[in-house]
Amino acid sequence: xxxxxxxxxxxxxxxxxxxxxxxxxxxxxxxxxxxxxxxxxxxxxxxxxxxxxxxxxxxxxxxxxxxxxxxxxxxxxxxxxxxxxxxxxxxxxxxxxxxxxxxxxxxxxxxxxxxxxxxxxxxxxxxxxxxxxxxxxxxxxxxxxxxxxxxxxxxxxxxxxxxxxxxxxxxxxxxxxxxxxxxxxxxxxxxxxxxxxxxxxxxxxxxxxxxxxxxxxxxxxxxxxxxxxxxxxxxxxxxxxxxxxxxxxxxxxxxxxxxxxxxxxxxxxxxxxxxxxxxxxxxxxxxxxxxxxxxxxxxxxxxxxxxxxxxxxxxxxxxx
Amino acid sequence: xxxxxxxxxxxxxxxxxxxxxxxxxxxxxxxxxxxxxxxxxxxxxxxxxxxxxxxxxxxxxxxxxxxxxxxxxxxxxxxxxxxxxxxxxxxxxxxxxxxxxxxxxxxxxxxxxxxxxxxxxxxxxxxxxxxxxxxxxxxxxxxxxxxxxxxxxxxxxxxxxxxxxxxxxxxxxxxxxxxxxxxxxxxxxxxxxxxxxxxxxxxxxxxxxxxxxxxxxxxxxxxxxxxxxxxxxxxxxxxxxxxxxxxxxxxxxxxxxxxxxxxxxxxxxxxxxxxxxxxxxxxxxxxxxxxx
Numbered sequence: 099x100x101x102x103x104x105x106x107x108x109x110x111x112x113x114x115x116x117x118x119x120x121x122x123x124x125x126x127x128x129x130x131x132x133x134x135x136x137x138x139x140x141x142x143x144x145x146x147x148x149x150x151x152x153x154x155x156x157x158x159x160x161x162x163x164x165x166x167x168x169x170x171x172x173x174x175x176x177x178x179x180x181x182x183x184x185x186x187x188x189x190x191x192x193x194x195x196x197x198x199x200x201x202x203x204x205x206x207x208x209x210x211x212x213x214x215x216x217x218x219x220x221x222x223x224x225x226x227x228x229x230x231x232x233x234x235x236x237x238x239x240x241x242x243x244x245x246x247x248x249x250x251x252x253x254x255x256x257x258x259x260x261x262x263x264x265x266x267x268x269x270x271x272x273x274x275x276x277x278x279x280x281x282x283x284x285x286x287x288x289x290x291x292x293x294x295x296x297x298x299x300x301x302x303x304x305x306x307x308x309x310x311x312x313x314x315x316x317x318x319x320x321x322x323x324x325x326x327x328x329x330x331x332x333x334x335x336x337x338x339x340x341x342x343x344x345x346x347x348x349x350x351x352x353x354x355x356x357x358x359x360x361x362x363x364x365x366x367x368x369x370x371x372x373x374x375x376x377x378x379x380x381x382x383x384x385x386x387x388x389x390x391x392x393x394x395x396x397x398x399x400x401x402x403x404x405x406x407x408x409x410x411x412x413x414x415x416x417x418x
Numbered sequence: 419x420x421x422x423x424x425x426x427x428x429x430x431x432x433x434x435x436x437x438x439x440x441x442x443x444x445x446x447x448x449x450x451x452x453x454x455x456x457x458x459x460x461x462x463x464x465x466x467x468x469x470x471x472x473x474x475x476x477x478x479x480x481x482x483x484x485x486x487x488x489x490x491x492x493x494x495x496x497x498x499x500x501x502x503x504x505x506x507x508x509x510x511x512x513x514x515x516x517x518x519x520x521x522x523x524x525x526x527x528x529x530x531x532x533x534x535x536x537x538x539x540x541x542x543x544x545x546x547x548x549x550x551x552x553x554x555x556x557x558x559x560x561x562x563x564x565x566x567x568x569x570x571x572x573x574x575x576x577x578x579x580x581x582x583x584x585x586x587x588x589x590x591x592x593x594x595x596x597x598x599x600x601x602x603x604x605x606x607x608x609x610x611x612x613x614x615x616x617x618x619x620x621x622x623x624x625x626x627x628x629x630x631x632x633x634x635x636x637x638x639x640x641x642x643x644x645x646x647x648x649x650x651x652x653x654x655x656x657x658x659x660x661x662x663x664x665x666x667x668x669x670x671x672x673x674x675x676x677x678x679x680x681x682x683x684x685x686x687x688x689x690x691x692x693x694x695x696x697x698x699x700x701x702x703x704x705x706x707x708x709x710x
Binding site for chain 2 (some may be wrong): 393396
């Protein structure tokens with residue numbers, strides 16, 4: 099298949115997907131509109147993490163830290179500023195924290211990377227739960243805040259389910275194009291080279307440290323954006339947004355959907371969210387066990403994830 | 419007056435820290451053993467520690483049986499559990515460390531919520547099997563903590579004896595040094611892996627038993643223990659038993675002194691800073707790799 103035809107096919111599917119997502123909210127009950135909005139937000143998180151796990155080949159268990167930083171700083175800032183400045187503050191703080199954590203973590207190799215990111219996020223979680231910070235973080239209780247309306251200069255869009263839906267969809271699409279651009283740029287190729295063989299990439303003259311740090315920071319930025327939107331959707335934050343469970347959830351989305359495919363992690367976020375939601379409402383509070391079973395099943399039976407397996411199957415059929 | 423109070427708190431912190439640090443070192447020992455031999459990063463290790471403590475609560479608090487019985491039963495039960503987990507969940511992913519992280523994290527979540535469902539969400543304190551205190555100048559030191567420290571050291575010596583004096587230990591060290599060569603010489607590496615995992619699990623459970631009169635056992639203590647054990651492994655250097663114990667006692671003393679003088683959160687932040695500093699200055703840990 100020629101490249102132009104593949105590009106055409108890709109954009110064709112993309113446009114169909116956008117149209118379906120843009121109109122589907124008229125046909126589903128309002129509860130599922132909310133769930134879909136949540137999935138868009140999680141999709142941003144998952145896609146950002148895919149840059150790190152799928153493209154650079156680094157496994158992080160600390161991305162809840164950046165998600166939580168985005169959420170908390172959005173909440174703090176929205177007390178004083180409007181939606182856009184608060185969003186910018188949340189994302190910038192998350193990005194800076196990611197750069198700091200990344201600068202230390204990338205000194206380690208292999209599995210220690212996952213361990214050190216986990217330690218960072220867990221200590222932050224621990225600090226956020228400290229009773230002396232109750233007036234700031236709200237600890238286990240968290241706190242509510244008044245969601246600011248979204249202003250576009252001339253007019254303001256009220257805080258309501260439909261506008262939230264389109265806001266999050268727009269951010270998901272924006273993030274997708276940014277991620278796609280990153281991945282297809284020369285920089286993205288170096289990320290892939292590091293995943294395949296870091297020593298060789300550095301021998302070819304690429305500064306692998308900078309590329310790893312940048313990809314970590316990018317993924318932290320998307321986690322922060324996702325956290326800020328999450329806080330806006332619930333107009334509520336609490337310390338458990340920094341917990342290991344959030345990081346593990348994000349890793350499951352990426353691995354189930356298919357690392358290194360960008361669309362896959364969004365799909366993974368959707369499947370896991372719908373599945374856990376179904377179980378919580380119909381069967382009971384077993385989400386940790388289910389999350390654990392999902393992690394194990396995915397890692398033993400589906401190492402390429404859903405999209406990865408589909409892709410391999412498709413290529414294999416064409417070759418025959 | 420105030421200076422005397424600070425000094426007595428400092429004393430208490432150091433003494434408590436040694437006992438607590440030895441317990442953390444035991445947890446870290448199992449973690450480092452499993453990582454060094456099988457390349458499994460065991461995120462479920464904290465849960466094995468927690469289950470050891472929970473079994474003690476069942477034996478001592480719910481059934482009114484002896485604490486010393488728990489010292490025998492809990493490690494055996496958890497070692498058997500570890501063997502079962504290794505055979506079913508971990509064997510397919512062995513040899514790929516990053517995949518083991520995800521599998522063991524899944525295990526950790528499953529074990530955590532299973533314990534929550536069976537044991538409930540409340541925390542229980544196990545009464546000390548040995549009550550009473552030593553009168554030291556400035557402070558009174560609980561006798562049990564001294565016993566806990568001695569038990570931890572005995573457990574370390576036991577593990578060292580297994581590693582260096584038995585045939586199994588020889589096999590474990592051989593497959594750690596060179597997997598293919600060990601296999602070529604006829605060592606059943608799968609069996610060795612299973613036994614090493616069982617050994618690590620049992621040691622973690624014993625640490626849980628020893629810790630249960632000191633900290634209240636509930637379903638979430640595992641992750642906290644895991645965090646400290648990871649810090650100890652990173653600071654002490656992978657595979658170095660000496661390093662693990664030096665780092666364990668250091669982190670224990672810092673956690674407990676800073677916890678008494680400042681706050682537990684501050685103590686945790688200091689441990690993290692030490693871990694970062696070590697990583698920045700000596701990424702291979704305090705004491706080099708597998709120096710014994």
